[in-house]
Amino acid sequence: MTKAAPDPRAVREASLDELSRLGLPLPPLSFPLVWELGDTVELRPLAELEARAAVLHVVVARCFGMPTEAAMSWLLTSHLVELVTPPEWQFVIGAKGDHRSFVLHHDAVFALAWLLGLGRHLDPAVPPDDHLMAQMPDLPSGETFGRWRSRSLVAARDAAEAAVLLDLYYCLDWAFQEAEQSGRPLPGEVDSNAIGQRRWALEWAVIFHGPYHDKPPEWEEVDLSV
Template identity: 80%
Template sequence: MKAAPDPRAVRDASLDELERLGLPLPPPAFPLVWEPGDGVELRATGEIEARVAVLHVVVARCFGMPTEIAMSWLLSSHLVDFVTPPEWQFVAGSKGDHRSFVLHHDAVFALAWVLGLSRHLDPTAPPEDRLMQQMPDLPGGELFDRWRSRALVAPRDAIEAAVLLDLYYCLDWAFQEAEKAGAPVPGEVDSNAIGQRRWGLEWAVVFSGPYHEDPPEWEEVDLSV
């Protein structure tokens, strides 16, 4: 666990970036993500890798991966315990909001960045073309452990991830406000993609301090604020 950076200095930099992008700024009382004196770390690398792999299978199901093959891959990779109930219902029975599961591609992008598998997490750009090559080769039957040995992840520094989380926290508000007002947003992504990337960062970055509870499960991440 490291000491988190000064949250107000980080917020000032986030607001400067929103201004540069021509986005609306949140109100003065907009909450900080962490408080002075808090600690920060990333979740365990293996846990993040497992989450990336599960989400990759969920997205693959959206694009036609057969149920039997998806379930067999999760079982053979010993990842069933990492699948959330909504994800299992979708993978096993195609139940749930197909569109919302498709959007998880951007959550995968954020977690790939955390693991060092993506070179950037530019809020104006879509996921890198090479992202799919960095993920488990599902059609080729590459199981989780083999993928891990191939991927050789190099997780980001927790402070770097916290700084980007603060930016995406502000971007999530700004993109939604801009779209509500009918104003243009910069680049090639929309508020849904920004929200998914924030989801990944919120889950992966763990803070400690008097105002932080235990890290949330994937489905418990609160994106309402």
């Protein structure tokens, strides 16, 4: 459901307060807002969020030893093959690509689980816990996408709440990279790579409408360079 986005300057002030609380550097005054006053916001449809989380879950499982045949069979049975991006497909069928970058998708799944109401928090100082794996499809037992959806108690987050967290992670992405480059301590067990993955998921899932927003990007089109 589309709704009015919260005041971006008030949200940014809260994001900067959180960076200060965590002992992280603050971005410059010129650091852009994610949206403008008067914009509206919504989340991608629930089915899209669930499908993206499930696909990434399989990709991560391949990183940790899930056989190629089993991964392909699961995606086919779950009717998700067409939602696998070309780089993901190359990795699933032939382990081609940067193995480490696909492992990092675990944190993107963490963020998507939070958006689906399956995750209890998205604390930037805390890594995903074991609870997350129990909330995702049980691949070793052959649980299909449809069965997982049936047992999951999914309740998507409010779009405005998700927008607030996106702004925080937009600022955190800059702050964590700046801290690592300058040798400053990080606030917990999470590094800039994990923060970037969580931001990636939020940037993809949260859709803004307004005069300065382009068409929502596909997963591989999300721009994390700014």
